[in-house]
Amino acid sequence: MDALTLYIANKNYSSWSFRPWIALTAFDVPFEEVLIPFDMPAGNPRFAEISPTSKVPALHHGRLRVWESLAIIEYVAELYPEKQFWPEDPGDRAMARAISMEMISGFRGLRNACPMNMRRPRAALDLNADTAKAVADDVKRITTIWREMRERSGGPFLFGAFSAADAMYAPVVNRFDVFDITVDDDARAYMDAMKATPAWQSWETAAKAESWFVPEDEA
CATH class of the missing domain: 3.40.30.10 (Glutaredoxin)
Incomplete structure (x- = not known):
């Protein structure tokens, strides 16, 4: 090959x-x-x-x-x-693809206000009312997805074992973390599980060692 x-x-x-x-x-x-x-x-x-x-x-x-x-x-x-990038069960596999596509097509409020930034010191943004509502709506939907999938599977990841769906939501974990977005204990447990994976830690270490800098309003 x-x-x-x-x-x-x-x-x-x-x-x-x-x-x-x-x-x-x-x-x-x-x-x-x-x-x-x-x-x-x-x-x-x-x-x-x-x-x-x-x-x-x-x-x-x-x-x-x-x-x-x-x-x-x-x-x-x-x-x-x-x-086995995707769950073995056909129903779970369909749901994993559905929430992956939702990530591609949605959550513009969160994307625009809170770009991924592994080096950013943890701090909340001072957002205007409209932007804050858009971010809050996205956070509510994402944490609902996380909770429902983990309740179905038993966790620790969205479909039990790490899957392609978790990969699609990986940058959101960073956004919630560095922008100090308030989430419930269930969402925090999922974020902790993601950040504990060797793959995450390898990427994060390399990201923090980079010398390139992009202003936050351009990232």
Whole structure:
């Protein structure tokens, strides 16, 4: 099999890079990592060389190019079915994909107000009323998803064992943490389980060691 090459951007900031990276790493899939840093505000022209969208992440497998985080995870899951990226039960698998797609299409309030930032000192933002409500609505929906999935599965992750769905929600754990967003004990337990994984800790260590800096209002 041709080697897999995963192109990512800054580990401190790139939430979409984090998702396939933590999935492949957690499931012990061999791949080469190539990091192309953001060159704000114009973006790095090298992105156009590796992806038709001029964005990361992108996966190269021989001559094949796969872009978009969930598409990358799905492709690698099909290459390595024995790794069981998705829950074995068909109903659970359908729900895992549904909440993964919800992450892609939703939660704009949280994304816009609270960008991923592994190095950020923990502190809440002073948000205007409209933005604060949008963030609060997203937090309520996300924590509801976490609680319902973990109640069904028994935890510690959304579907018992770590899955692709957990990878899709990994950046949210950082957002809740560094922006000091108030969550209940169940959500905190899930966040602690995620942050305890070796894959998370490896990414976080590398992110905090990076020298690149992007102002918070640009990240």
